[in-house]
Amino acid sequence: MKKLFTLILFLGLFPLSILAQLNISGELTPSAMLRVSDGSLIDLPFRLGKISVGYAYGDFELKTVTALETRWENPEFSEDMLQFREAYLLWYPSFGEVKLGKMIHAWGAADANNPTDNLSPYDYYYMFLAGTDRKLGSMSFTAKTYVSDFQIELIALPKFKANRFPLNEPDFPIQIPVPEDAHYFYPEDELEFGARIQYAMGIGDLSASYFKGNDRSFSPAGLNIDLAPLLMGGAPVFTSHLTYRKTDVIGLDAVIFPGNWTLRGEFAYFSTKTPDIDYAMSKFTYDAEYLQSVIQVEYAFPNTVQFMAQFISNKTQKLESTLVKDDNLNMLQAMVQDTSMHALDLYRALLASKLPQGPQPFSAGMGTPFAMIADQVIILSSAVTLFDNSLELSGMLMVNLDETGYMTNIASSYSIKEGLNLDTTLSYFIGEDEEDNRFKQLEDFSNLSLGLSYNF
Amino acid sequence: MKMTTKTLTIGLLITLPLGIFAQTGYEIAKAMDEKKSPADMKSEMTMTLTNKQGKTRESIIRSISADDSRKQIIWFLSPADDKGVAFLKIEHADKDDEMRLWLPAFKKVRRISSKKKADSFMGSDMSYEDMTSRELDEYTYEILGEKKVDGIDCHILESTPKEGVTRTYKRFVTYVSKSDLIPVLDEAYDTRDQLLKRREMKYSKQKGYDLPTEIFVENVQKDHNTRLIFSSLEVDTGVEADLFQEKNLKRIPK
Numbered sequence: 086m087k088k089l090f091t092l093i094l095f096l097g098l099f100p101l102s103i104l105a106q107l108n109i110s111g112e113l114t115p116s117a118m119l120r121v122s123d124g125s126l127i128d129l130p131f132r133l134g135k136i137s138v139g140y141a142y143g144d145f146e147l148k149t150v151t152a153l154e155t156r157w158e159n160p161e162f163s164e165d166m167l168q169f170r171e172a173y174l175l176w177y178p179s180f181g182e183v184k185l186g187k188m189i190h191a192w193g194a195a196d197a198n199n200p201t202d203n204l205s206p207y208d209y210y211y212m213f214l215a216g217t218d219r220k221l222g223s224m225s226f227t228a229k230t231y232v233s234d235f236q237i238e239l240i241a242l243p244k245f246k247a248n249r250f251p252l253n254e255p256d257f258p259i260q261i262p263v264p265e266d267a268h269y270f271y272p273e274d275e276l277e278f279g280a281r282i283q284y285a286m287g288i289g290d291l292s293a294s295y296f297k298g299n300d301r302s303f304s305p306a307g308l309n310i311d312l313a314p315l316l317m318g319g320a321p322v323f324t325s326h327l328t329y330r331k332t333d334v335i336g337l338d339a340v341i342f343p344g345n346w347t348l349r350g351e352f353a354y355f356s357t358k359t360p361d362i363d364y365a366m367s368k369f370t371y372d373a374e375y376l377q378s379v380i381q382v383e384y385a386f387p388n389t390v391q392f393m394a395q396f397i398s399n400k401t402q403k404l405e406s407t408l409v410k411d412d413n414l415n416m417l418q419a420m421v422q423d424t425s426m427h428a429l430d431l432y433r434a435l436l437a438s439k440l441p442q443g444p445q446p447f448s449a450g451m452g453t454p455f456a457m458i459a460d461q462v463i464i465l466s467s468a469v470t471l472f473d474n475s476l477e478l479s480g481m482l483m484v485n486l487d488e489t490g491y492m493t494n495i496a497s498s499y500s501i502k503e504g505l506n507l508d509t510t511l512s513y514f515i516g517e518d519e520e521d522n523r524f525k526q527l528e529d530f531s532n533l534s535l536g537l538s539y540n541f
Numbered sequence: 542m543k544m545t546t547k548t549l550t551i552g553l554l555i556t557l558p559l560g561i562f563a564q565t566g567y568e569i570a571k572a573m574d575e576k577k578s579p580a581d582m583k584s585e586m587t588m589t590l591t592n593k594q595g596k597t598r599e600s601i602i603r604s605i606s607a608d609d610s611r612k613q614i615i616w617f618l619s620p621a622d623d624k625g626v627a628f629l630k631i632e633h634a635d636k637d638d639e640m641r642l643w644l645p646a647f648k649k650v651r652r653i654s655s656k657k658k659a660d661s662f663m664g665s666d667m668s669y670e671d672m673t674s675r676e677l678d679e680y681t682y683e684i685l686g687e688k689k690v691d692g693i694d695c696h697i698l699e700s701t702p703k704e705g706v707t708r709t710y711k712r713f714v715t716y717v718s719k720s721d722l723i724p725v726l727d728e729a730y731d732t733r734d735q736l737l738k739r740r741e742m743k744y745s746k747q748k749g750y751d752l753p754t755e756i757f758v759e760n761v762q763k764d765h766n767t768r769l770i771f772s773s774l775e776v777d778t779g780v781e782a783d784l785f786q787e788k789n790l791k792r793i794p795k
Contacts, residue, residue: 106795110621110624110625132772139701146792177792181788182791184789190650191647215646215647216644216646216648217646218646219645231783231786231787231788287633287636288637340652344656347653348656367723385657389661473596540624
């Protein structure tokens with residue numbers, strides 16, 4: 086329905102194009118990923134193309150971005166294929182700019198891995214893409230003003246939107262352990278807001294930001310145990326509950342240019358807490374603080390060779406996790422305590438799988454997506470353009486400093502003709518032989534990606 | 542004092558015939574520098590890059606500059622994969638210059654180092670240094686002689702950066718029209734004193750200014766060239782100072 090409304094809005098404004106400046110651009114990007122191990126196709130969705138339409142009328146502008154998503158195997162033809170990624174109105178008053186609508190945001194000084202950039206949720210299907218392609222638009226209002234060397238931006242997001250995760254996707258390399266019957270408690274207080282101030286100095290830019298919002302990734306909220314089936318001789322029924330924590334983020338980012346180098350840095354402090362949920366269940370609560378940072382160093386050599394290194398860090402500073410048990414859990418635990426009763430082995434195993442011993446695992450619900458797979462990462466990358474910019478070659482090495490793991494990536498983009506490129510990327514993952522090593526889990530995802538991109 | 546020789550920037554090269562009889566190289570350069578220039582300039586250009594195989598790549602760009610091109614915004618209108626990319630440059634007298642790139646695909650204004658002046662601007666034969674003003678007092682000048690270039694009587698003026706001034710070129714040899722005091726040909730030598738770039742400029746008179754109609758830049762070492770043809774040019778239109786802000790990078794003017 087919302088999509089239909091956006092379409093009507095889009096078409097309704099079309100007659101304005103007679104008076105306004107109309108800009109239409111787009112790209113077609115068919116691509117496929119093949120496993121390095123056996124050449125088989127990795128069946129994940131991809132964007133076949135997108136179209137951007139902009140109408141400028143005086144100090145106003147309407148922008149829309151629409152994408153078409155499909156997959157090679159078993160494509161499902163549904164309205165979800167058509168993604169209205171952005172549709173927003175811009176106003177350029179004398180003091181700055183004002184935007185309202187569904188849009189994608191980008192904060193931070195570093196490239197791609199930004200702890201301070203928490204406004205737009207991520208689309209994990211597209212985590213290996215660059216720029217806004219890996220983010221999702223959300224309803225927002227922003228106002229930005231320029232005063233001397235300062236920029237001040239205020240933002241409000243009235244409608245909560247979470248990251249998009251590939252759940253139940255056998256071909257996605259990292260399986261996110263979410264039970265199929267999990268129940269989500271979405272934030273009751275959806276309003277999120279933030280502010281950012283940037284100061285342009287002679288030697289670079291310095292920015293500070295604050296954001297109060299809800300986590301983009303879910304975390305455990307509780308466990309409900311229905312003991313009624315026991316009366317009928319059946320097993321208790323467990324229901325996992327998930328929620329999105331309330332998080333405050335204080336960010337600092339900067340770019341400076343020492344000598345011929347460029348140094349970009351971002352630091353973000355997160356304070357997160359599980360919201361109170363008015364529901365009868367055993368509840369998990371988290372009260373945590375964590376720090377994320379990225380230091381990026383760039384150097385441009387002569388002959389169009391660019392070098393970039395990033396050090397990304399995610400560190401939990403404080404963690405208080407508790408489990409507030411309800412009567413049903415107490416009762417079940419008391420029942421299974423007697424290990425001599427083998428008839429209860431099934432319930433014991435069920436309970437152990439739903440409620441592991443020891444502290445509850447904690448993971449960041451905001452910040453750089455790399456925090457999901459590693460706490461300390463170094464990324465080295467280099468790019469060179471050859472043959473009068475007809476061919477761009479790039480290479481990347483990502484090293485997980487916590488548990489041994491590497492990702493290497495070699496990419497080329499060849500300009501067949503103006504606007505038409507052939508893109509090839511070889512991605513390879515290596516992880517130490519440990520069950521929980523994320524890079525080990527990614528090994529089978531090592532792939533060769535082939536794609537065409539045509540801009541119009 | 543911030544002064545320029547007004548050469549070789551994309552939008553730029555503006556002079557008035559003052560009829561000064563210049564005796565020394567410095568006096569010629571100073572006379573060029575003091576020529577009245579437009580308060581601002583709006584232009585649309587076709588930029589054609591040609592490699593040694595003769596393969597070409599064409600871009601259409603729009604530029605607005607002011608304050609002797611110390612402030613400039615450039616928007617790329619085509620090709621499709623560059624459309625929307627924009628570049629803002631503000632030269633400061635008391636602090637480092639500001640250079641910012643708007644990359645629509647990333648929705649980010651990326652501040653770039655103003656020290657990497659040798660880097661190519663969008664793959665062209667012009668570097669960022671070529672797009673910034675030359676400071677009159679940062680060079681020493683010498684007249685090497687006289688020569689006709691395309692039928693125009695010219696001084697041959699050599700400009701060499703003073704000691705302590707870091708530039709990517711060792712020196713320039715500029716052919717300056719005697720009658721109009723405008724550069725018609727400029728040769729830039731690299732740090733090994735080898736000819737690196739050769740630039741030819743053509744002008745037309747408008748509102749009393751000599752305004753560029755065509756700039757041809759050839760990297761003789763790479764056998765690669767860039768031709769800028771100005772398809773529209775407006776001067777003294779009253780561009781407001783606050784145009785040169787980040788927000789306007791995102792907004793291609795009509």
